Amino acid sequence: MNSSSTTGAQHDAIVELLPWYANKTLEASDQQRVQQHVSQCPECQSELALLTLTNHAIASEEIPVPSATAGLNSVLQRIQQEKSGQKSQAYTSSGTEPDNRKTVIQLAKTWFHSLAAELSIPQWTIAACAGVLAVAVVLQQSMTTTSVSDAPYTVLSSGESPVTTRFHVEFNQPVDITTARSLLSQPLENYTEAVEWSVVDNTSFALELPESSLPVTGKIELISQLLENVQQHPDVKSAEIAP
Numbered sequence: 001m002n003s004s005s006t007t008g009a010q011h012d013a014i015v016e017l018l019p020w021y022a023n024k025t026l027e028a029s030d031q032q033r034v035q036q037h038v039s040q041c042p043e044c045q046s047e048l049a050l051l052t053l054t055n056h057a058i059a060s061e062e063i064p065v066p067s068a069t070a071g072l073n074s075v076l077q078r079i080q081q082e083k084s085g086q087k088s089q090a091y092t093s094s095g096t097e098p099d100n101r102k103t104v105i106q107l108a109k110t111w112f113h114s115l116a117a118e119l120s121i122p123q124w125t126i127a128a129c130a131g132v133l134a135v136a137v138v139l140q141q142s143m144t145t146t147s148v149s150d151a152p153y154t155v156l157s158s159g160e161s162p163v164t165t166r167f168h169v170e171f172n173q174p175v176d177i178t179t180a181r182s183l184l185s186q187p188l189e190n191y192t193e194a195v196e197w198s199v200v201d202n203t204s205f206a207l208e209l210p211e212s213s214l215p216v217t218g219k220i221e222l223i224s225q226l227l228e229n230v231q232q233h234p235d236v237k238s239a240e241i242a243p
């Protein structure tokens with residue numbers, strides 16, 4: 001690290017902010033300070049590269065949850081069935097609609113405890129999650145004015161954004177984007193065509209490599225090798241993985 005740029009305490013403070021900088025959740029007021037320090041600190045550059053690669057690896061991996069979705073669907077279906085049955089009995093005997101809060105809470109707890117056994121999740125975590133689900137379902141029931149039995153439950157899933165690895169490359173001398181592409185065609189090996197370039201300034205460029213263009217296995221090792229290839233190019237002043 002450049003000892004003239006920061007003190008030990010300042011360096012430690014920057015290191016603590018790197019996880020948020022890597023996943024793009026750092027406060028705007030700290031962005032410039034962290035970026036300036038990282039550009040001069042090899043130790044932080046290595047740490048940022050590891051954090052960014054780890055984030056990409058996590059984002060690109062699908063973590064299997066055995067029967068979790070099916071279990072939730074089953075819980076919701078049982079809630080609906082029991083509500084229908086209880087409504088029928090209650091209306092027959094008293095003409096009033098029963099309170100299903102206890103049923104909802106019990107079914108939520110049962111499902112979450114079953115999931116805990118499959119995934120080895122701490123029991124206190126499961127209890128908290130069950131409570132949250134139960135409250136959410138009860139609130140939904142309280143706010144709904146139409147009959148739940150008339151509409152099927154649908155479990156929604158959000159689409160995933162394409163995952164990309166970003167590099168920040170600075171050359172020793174000002175170059176245009178065409179020249180920059182040509183200079184790095186060999187270091188980027190077979191991925192030259194897949195890389196998307198954008199100009200930062202007259203010596204710096206941002207490169208984005210879609211992970212869909214990379215092999216399924218060994219992504220982290222390959223990205224590390226490409227970064228090392230670029231860093232070793234004689235015309236490159238610095239290269240790092242950007243958040």
